[in-house]
Amino acid sequence: LPTVLLIGRPNVGKSALFNRLIRRREALVYNTPNDHVTRDIREGIAKLGDLRFKVLDSAGLEAEASSGSVLGRTAEMTANVLRRCNFALFLIDARDGLQPMDLDVGKWLRKHVPGIKIIMVMNKAESLDDGFGSVISAASEARTLGFGDPIALSAETGLGMNDLYEVLRPLLEEHMLQVVDEATDESNEDCESSEQEESKLPLQLAFVGRPNVGKSTLLNAILQEDRVLVGPEAGLTRDSIRVEFEFEGRTIYMVDTAGWLQRTKSEKGASSLSIVQSRKNLMRAHVVALVLDGQEVSKARKSMTHDEVVIARRAIEEGRGLVVIVNKMDLLEERLYDRVVKAVPEEIQTIIPQVTGIPVVFVSALEGKGRIDVIQQVIETYKKWCLRLSTARLNRWLRKVMSRHSWKDLSAQPKVKYFTQVKARPPTFVAFVSGKTRLSDTDLRFLTRSLKEDFDMGGIPVRILQRAVV
Ligand code: GDP
Numbered sequence: 001l002p003t004v005l006l007i008g009r010p011n012v013g014k015s016a017l018f019n020r021l022i023r024r025r026e027a028l029v030y031n032t033p034n035d036h037v038t039r040d041i042r043e044g045i046a047k048l049g050d051l052r053f054k055v056l057d058s059a060g061l062e063a064e065a066s067s068g069s070v071l072g073r074t075a076e077m078t079a080n081v082l083r084r085c086n087f088a089l090f091l092i093d094a095r096d097g098l099q100p101m102d103l104d105v106g107k108w109l110r111k112h113v114p115g116i117k118i119i120m121v122m123n124k125a126e127s128l129d130d131g132f133g134s135v136i137s138a139a140s141e142a143r144t145l146g147f148g149d150p151i152a153l154s155a156e157t158g159l160g161m162n163d164l165y166e167v168l169r170p171l172l173e174e175h176m177l178q179v180v181d182e183a184t185d186e187s188n189e190d191c192e193s194s195e196q197e198e199s200k201l202p203l204q205l206a207f208v209g210r211p212n213v214g215k216s217t218l219l220n221a222i223l224q225e226d227r228v229l230v231g232p233e234a235g236l237t238r239d240s241i242r243v244e245f246e247f248e249g250r251t252i253y254m255v256d257t258a259g260w261l262q263r264t265k266s267e268k269g270a271s272s273l274s275i276v277q278s279r280k281n282l283m284r285a286h287v288v289a290l291v292l293d294g295q296e297v298s299k300a301r302k303s304m305t306h307d308e309v310v311i312a313r314r315a316i317e318e319g320r321g322l323v324v325i326v327n328k329m330d331l332l333e334e335r336l337y338d339r340v341v342k343a344v345p346e347e348i349q350t351i352i353p354q355v356t357g358i359p360v361v362f363v364s365a366l367e368g369k370g371r372i373d374v375i376q377q378v379i380e381t382y383k384k385w386c387l388r389l390s391t392a393r394l395n396r397w398l399r400k401v402m403s404r405h406s407w408k409d410l411s412a413q414p415k416v417k418y419f420t421q422v423k424a425r426p427p428t429f430v431a432f433v434s435g436k437t438r439l440s441d442t443d444l445r446f447l448t449r450s451l452k453e454d455f456d457m458g459g460i461p462v463r464i465l466q467r468a469v470v
Contacts, residue, residue, distance in 0.1 A: 002175040003054040004046070004168075005082055007109070008091035009101040013123040016155035017091065018057040021046035041081060049165045051172055056081065079112045086175050087117045087168075090147060094122040098141045106145040115438065115468075119167060120150035126157045174465065202251040203382050206285035208311055213293040214327040218365035219243065219256050222375060247375050255285065286385060286425070287321040287378050292344070294328045294362065298336040303347045316352055316461045319426040321381040323359050323459075324348060325374055330364035356449075357458025384460045388424045395419055401450050416447075417469055428463040439466050 006014040022044035046055040058078060082088060090109065092102050109118060120142050142150040151167055153160025207215045223245060245252045290312055297303045304312070315322045326344055329337060345360045352358060359377040363370030398419045416439070418432040431447065433439055439447070448464055451457065 001045070001052060001054045002087070002172050003056060003085040005056045005058055005085040005088045006091060007058050007078070007082070007088050007105065009099065009105055012091040012093045013155045014057055014091055015042075017089070017121070017123060017153075018042060018044065018055060020155050020158065020161070021048060021055050023047060048161065048168065051165065051168060053168075053172055056085065082113045082116060085116065087119060087171060088113075089121045089164075090118050090145075091121045091123050092142055092150070094125040094138045094152060097138055098144070102145070106147070110146070117171060118147045119171075120145065120147045121164070122150045122152045123155055125152035126154035126159050174463075202253055203379070204253050204255070204284055204286045205289060205378055206255045206287075207289045207291055208315075209291035210293070210305070210307065213291045213296075214365045215256050215291050218291060218325065218327060218363065218371070218374070219254060221365045221368045221371045222254070224368075247379070250379065252375070252378075285320055287323060287381050288315040289323045289325055289374070289378060290315070291325045291327055294326045294340055295331045297326060297344060298332055298340050303340075303344045304351070309351050312348065313352060316355055319461050319463070321378075321385040321426070321460050322352075322355075323361065323374070323377050323381055326360065326362045327365050329362045330367050330369070354445075354448075355459060355461055356452070359459050381459055384457050385426050386424050387427050387455065387457060389421050389427075389455060391420045394421060394429070397451075397454060401447070401454075422465075426461045426463065427457060428465065431464055431466045432469045433466050434469055438468075 006018055008014055042057040044055055044057075046053050058081065088109070090105065092098065109116075122138055122142055125138075139150050139152065151160060151163045153164055207219060209215050223243060243254050243256075245254055288311075290308065292304065292308065312322060312324070324344065326340060329340070332340060341362055345358075348358050348360065349356065359381060361370055361373045361377050363374060365371075395418065398416060402416070415434040415437060416431045417434050419429060420432075421427060421429050429451070431439060444464055444466070448462055451464070452462055
């Protein structure tokens, strides 16, 4: 399990938060003997929504810190504990605002454990309910510590725990991927073939896009049956409709997520419900098919509206495969047709620079043109998304990449000792980096780009995490 340490000056409410997180479950208290000093650290399994993680309460480590300085032996022990942790929640007291001792803790953290991800927490925020203004001013004060936006919460009342959840969820998920299987290269080869089976599992495909771009028509065209209601009124298909479909022996579940973009409409009720539903569908999908209206594209200065950009980015950020479909191409005369075919892929590349080669398919749902291309691109994307490479193969690749590229050009002169894939769907890798070096963003981009080129993983989000090896 990932481990999270609660840290902060005395009395900010570390134990209260600890108790809330473990919710009456048994806390394990263990000692950290260090010469003649013994300090207690409480450890428990935190439950926050569907998240589970190990939480450590550093309250027992702070005796000497309360003298006003967090240096000395306690600090050394804290640092040792922190190095075993994956994240730290740095608590301050929302009522008191920033205190000199908070600044000390901040400085100390930056100096001694620079690599660890720190999340600021403003506890006791229930006392700020006199008005939102005070929360904002406390938050801007907290931001000066340099650890980003604080989460305002109350360990006493539970206020803001959902915000903590939202922040921790992506971090913990990412971390879980790093739990590397110690399997040998040989068993990893087996893994490669068995994981390929994954790509034969049912594919969840979500159609998203503004009302009237032709999602339902396209769905019907693919199914070649009138199973989805099609009509000219915006927002007619309120509910997300899921249909099952077989293509070349493969099962595909298609969801037409109507309403995803209707939040600007004033009417509440049904449409806002379907937005929630659509969002869920997007997250559940393996591949997201974003449908654009070709005629609108040809008229507008930009191919995509703000909402469409948000969806495209969101899909990639959430680790989904993305296929962009430009519909209603039958309405375009040749000159415009050519312009659209050129403009859309270019614009997508600038919108999502981190992923090259996102497939774009030009279709006419009404005439049934391009329906097979859509399905083929979706399946292609899905296969890449499921790709799993053996550690042996990856490390052969790593050696080649290292010799091919002059690492001198790169900032960190890193030494990547070992490279392995920890997860597919989407492909996620860990680079084990020697000593204290960390790969810079440039290095990571280079590795990601090479990996994608050499293993044909264009168009899907690929993640590389890094871990230090001694
Ligand atoms: P949805 O809201 O995205 O599901 O859009 P619909 O599938 O309901 O389509 C909206 C309107 O666009 C309907 O009147 C369709 O007939 C029309 N339409 C859909 N696809 C095409 C196409 O490829 N070409 C043309 N000319 N019209 C289309």
